[in-house]
Amino acid sequence: MMRGDKVFFHILRFNPDTDKKPFFQKFEIPFIRKDLTVLEGLNYIQQRLDNSLAFRSSCREAICGSCAMHINGKYRLACNTLVSKLKSNTITIRPLAHMHIHKDLFVDMKPFWEKYEHIKPYLMPGKPLPATGEQIQRPEERVKIDTLADCILCSCCHSSCPITASHEKYLGPMAFLTADRFVSDNRDGAKEERLAIINGEHGVWRCHTVFNCQEVCPRDLNPSGSIAHLKMAIVKNKI
Structure with missing residues (x-):
């Protein structure tokens, strides 16, 4: 994946107050740096494309554990998962399993x-x-x-x-x-x-x-x- 390419985030969305069932929404963001993390991608989406997207994050240093989620088939920390290491320009993200979803990637812990x-x-x-x-x-x-x-x-x-x-x-x-x-x-x-x-x-x-x-x-x-x-x-x- 080269600088200037596009990255597609497929994110599971669900708001229990308004949605009957979960669904995936697709977002397109620029691959601006080779060290772009999944968390930075989510922040880009929340800040520039859809401010209703809900997820947890805090330290951004793989210490607090708050940004754990299911990313391309495996549970990982979004803050230290490099988009380039996933070897795909499509990133599929789901929330942690076996927990009630408050909204999108934000679950009841x-x-x-x-x-x-x-x-x-x-x-x-x-x-x-x-x-x-x-x-x-x-x-x-x-x-x-x-x-x-x-x-x-x-x-x-x-x-x-x-x-x-x-x-x-x-x-x-x-x-x-x-x-x-x-x-x-x-x-x-x-x-x-x-x-x-x-x-x-x-x-x-x-x-x-x-x-x-x-x-x-x-x-x-x-x-x-x-x-x-x-x-x-x-x-x-x-x-």
Whole structure:
């Protein structure tokens, strides 16, 4: 694709207040730079072609995770997805799956956050803190959770998972990765409580090991590995 070419965005549009069903709308924008991102394309459309287009974005640095969406067949972050890398001048965009659409690419994240809250994503020491109020963690202990703590809560894994599509209460890969982050943290004293939470009917045993979550993670994390680790921890601790 060369500078000066046109790019066509096919965007799923839906306003529950006025539309009977979703539909795709086509927009044409100039390919002005070789480093043009999908998010920049969406901003161009919103600012110059149709200011009613709704989508989320914030940091533009692949850190906040808010611009996750389905782009040309895969869940990605719009802010770090280069149009030139998609190898097509047609970009098809859908919102995150398994969530109610508020409008266009803007979805209701409340169920996702409820699952995050359910696994208690904070340290629970289980014993009095030192007089300094600080729990020291050695480098060799910290390295065990380095990648686990890198989740940006974008929901790509949640939306790509076939089990979250069919089981509304299934906690999902994001929740399990986060649970593993605290189970693996030597400063946390609630290991048994955490394992009990993810050992229920809607916990890790419902995972079908499809690996979609690992495939789409923009941070190259390993939710499938965390699920396997949690299963082993449950068996080892006889939860």
